[in-house]
Amino acid sequence: MFGALVQAGESLAQAGRYLGQSMRLMVGLPEYDTYVAHMERTHPDQPVMSYEEFFRERQEARYGAGRNGKCC
Secondary structure, eight states: HHHHHHHHHHHHHHHHHHHHHHHHTTTOOOOHHHHHHHHHHHHSSSSOHHHHHHHHHHHHHHTTTTTTTTOO
């Protein structure tokens, strides 16, 4: 009985993590933990940006750095 409750709680927590990640992606918030895991796994020889650097780089990539504010 207790094991089933623990398993149900873990499943609910996992669903919450997926939902949170999906919501962040839908509104365009970058996923820093995913970036860090990717860098450690595939580019261990390269430095990992701080959260602030990562966020700034993602904002610039999304909205454009150096643009004059016009659409086209």
